[in-house]
Amino acid sequence: NAGVTQTPKFRVLKTGQSMTLLCAQDMNHEYMYWYRQDPGMGLRLIHYSVGEGTTAKGEVPDGYNVSRLKKQNFLLGLESAAPSQTSVYFCASRPGTGFYEQYFGPGTRLTVT
Amino acid sequence: QQPVQSPQAVILREGEDAVINCSSSKALYSVHWYRQKHGEAPVFLMILLKGGEQKGHEKISASFNEKKQQSSLYLTASQLSYSGTYFCGTEEGPGTYKYIFGTGTRLKVLA
Numbered sequence: 001n002a003g004v005t006q007t008p009k010f011r012v013l014k015t016g017q018s019m020t021l022l023c024a025q026d027m028n029h030e031y032m033y034w035y036r037q038d039p040g041m042g043l044r045l046i047h048y049s050v051g052e053g054t055t056a057k058g059e060v061p062d063g064y065n066v067s068r069l070k071k072q073n074f075l076l077g078l079e080s081a082a083p084s085q086t087s088v089y090f091c092a093s094r095p096g097t098g099f100y101e102q103y104f105g106p107g108t109r110l111t112v113t
Numbered sequence: 114q115q116p117v118q119s120p121q122a123v124i125l126r127e128g129e130d131a132v133i134n135c136s137s138s139k140a141l142y143s144v145h146w147y148r149q150k151h152g153e154a155p156v157f158l159m160i161l162l163k164g165g166e167q168k169g170h171e172k173i174s175a176s177f178n179e180k181k182q183q184s185s186l187y188l189t190a191s192q193l194s195y196s197g198t199y200f201c202g203t204e205e206g207p208g209t210y211k212y213i214f215g216t217g218t219r220l221k222v223l224a
Contacts, residue, residue: 031210042115042200043155043214050210059115059213090154094212101145101157102202102212 002026004105006091012111013081021076021108023091029103030096032074034058034066036087037107043090049074081112114138116203116215124221125191133186133218135201144177144184145202147214148195155200159186188220196222 007022023032030051035043035058045058047066055066063085065077074093078085088109092102116137123131135144143162147155161177161184174187188195201215 033212035214040216042118042217044115045211045213048210048212056210058211101160102147102155104154104156106154 004091004093004103006089006105006108008108009106010109012113013078014113015082017081018077018079019081019110020078021089021091021110023074023076023093023105025072025093025103027093027095027103028071029093030071031094032068033092033094033102034064034074034076035090035092036060036085037090038087046076046089081110083112086110086112115213116201118199118201118215118218120218121216122219122221124223125195126223127193128190131188131191131220133188133199133201133220135184135186135203135215137182137203139182139203139205141177141179141182141184141203142206143204144175145204145212146173146175146184146186147200147202148197149200149217150197158199191220191222193222193224196220 004025033048034046044060049055049068052071067075088107090107091105094100094102116135119134145160146158149155159175177184199218
């Protein structure tokens with residue numbers, strides 16, 4: 001059981017470039033989340049999904065798009081990267097509503113120059 | 114809007130106690146607590162549900178005041194391993210799915 005994995009672990013982009021971050025979970029969880037973490041700001045929700053084929057906006061969705069074509073994968077896309085998107089990105093999953101904790105991936109450190 | 118945590122940072126000696134507070138401007142259905150070590154992912158500690166149910170860590174306790182929309186995490190007889198950043202996570206209701214984290218509290222335990 002790998003849990004939640006994220007690809008890549010590190011990435012450096014130039015302003016205006018695009019990229020996709022992949023999150024995969026092997027626990028058959030319904031809900032998946034993308035967060036960004038910046039110093040002093042805690043974890044801020046970007047987008048989330050409550051099931052295959054569904055996505056919804058979180059607190060800071062601008063500049064990001066997501067897709068959940070398969071239940072086990074949740075992709076986060078940056079179409080035109082900006083320096084303000086330099087951050088550590090965490091993906092998380094959970095079985096559903098109720099008495100369930102979130103399981104986090106190891107994070108992706110993204111730098112936009 | 115993110116829940117606000119206080120204090121922002123705290124330094125303790127081994128064996129001392131600490132309380133971390135989480136306050137929301139919205140009514141809450143559940144509060145979750147996580148700890149994150151530097152360079153690592155957050156790790157689950159405890160869940161508290163509206164109505165008093167809770168599930169979590171043996172050596173760490175928490176309370177949830179639904180009327181005040183607040184939760185507190187109690188760390189007693191702290192150990193070096195308690196060092197890290199603590200986050201509360203909140204849900205506004207069952208089925209809302211949206212899960213928001215607080216601003217974080219940095220805790221350092223000294224020998």
